[in-house]
Amino acid sequence: MRVILVDDEELPLKRLKRMLSVYADIQICGVFHNPAEALDYTAVHPVDAAFLDITMPGLSGLQLANRLRELRPALACVIVTGYDEYAVQAYDTDILDYVVKPVTEERLARTLQRLRRQLLADDQAHPLPQPQSQLQGTRLSIRLLGGLEISSGGSRREPVKLRSPKTLELLALLVCHRTISREEVADTLWRDLGPDKAWKNLNTTLYYIRRATSEGGLLPFLSTEGNMLHIDPAAVECDMYEFEALLQEAREIGDFSDDQLRRMDRLYREGGLLKGRMYEWATERARRLEHEYAAMLEAAARSKGTEPLRALQLYERLLQLDELREDIHREVIRLYVAMDRQSEARRQYRLLAQLLDRELGAPPDPELRQLLDS
Known part of the structure; x- marks a missing residue:
């Protein structure tokens, strides 16, 4: 049973973790002080049950339970709190169990028994999901060259609507970097805010990205490992990734085929990285990408000594860039x-x-x- 624990107070959280750790069938896969971090984790990791404090900053335990079930409808939620006046409200919101602090071993054992019964019933009612490698789905399509467009991939491309310009910018930042730390993201996009508010904004915006991209059979493309955020290139279609792969291929073989040049030109025809977007963090990367492309065009043009017309075409393309x-x-x-x-x-x-x-x-x-x- 994969469980997460959420409580803004350190001592009750440590105590509950210690009590649960003696059970061989319990895997504690996340311990969180911040409800937003618990949401972020649950969006990309399988979780069977959540033990939630009820009074926390930002989101109450009951609000968090509802948000968690939006991500994982089968997830069982247990409220653990020092206040018993919320019990009726908890049961009204489909909470599996309500445990008053201080939690005793006997009371916890009864809660776990209820959790096991519910998980067993769910297993019998639903077949196990396929391993990730066998999952079928559609890749998210992300155009970064010549602008910024997000859509579902495949034969039927539908625009993916994100909540705000900042949500769109965060997704573009993650895709450009592929792997980046939370600290770097917070400092890049919310450097004018204090650390706590910046991290809260980051976690909330990550949640909105996942919610907007969780429908339409899209493959999961965003994961977390410790403090790092990671984009899975196999789960997205990105013109910048294709363009960079062509550049790398040409560098490795030390030559440029006409096919490579045509494919790069097709990708870069509408303009450079995030054209029209005033993202300060993207300026240097866009300049470097254009410089590498121009260097390749120039080298290819100079190599066409016996093909002056083709050399002219390549030089004219260079002049379109500069x-x-x-x-x-x-x-x-x-x-x-x-x-x-x-x-x-x-x-x-x-x-x-x-x-x-x-x-x-x-x-x-x-x-x-x-x-x-x-």
């Missing part, structure tokens, strides 16, 4: 001159001159003029 690169304009002009296409070479020179004058108030390198006149 129109002020005078060195690339020079290569385009050089290729036009070599192909005896003087009108195109002069047009390219005029375009460069206009850009430099408008943006920098400077003329092109005099050597370019000499190249045209040669």
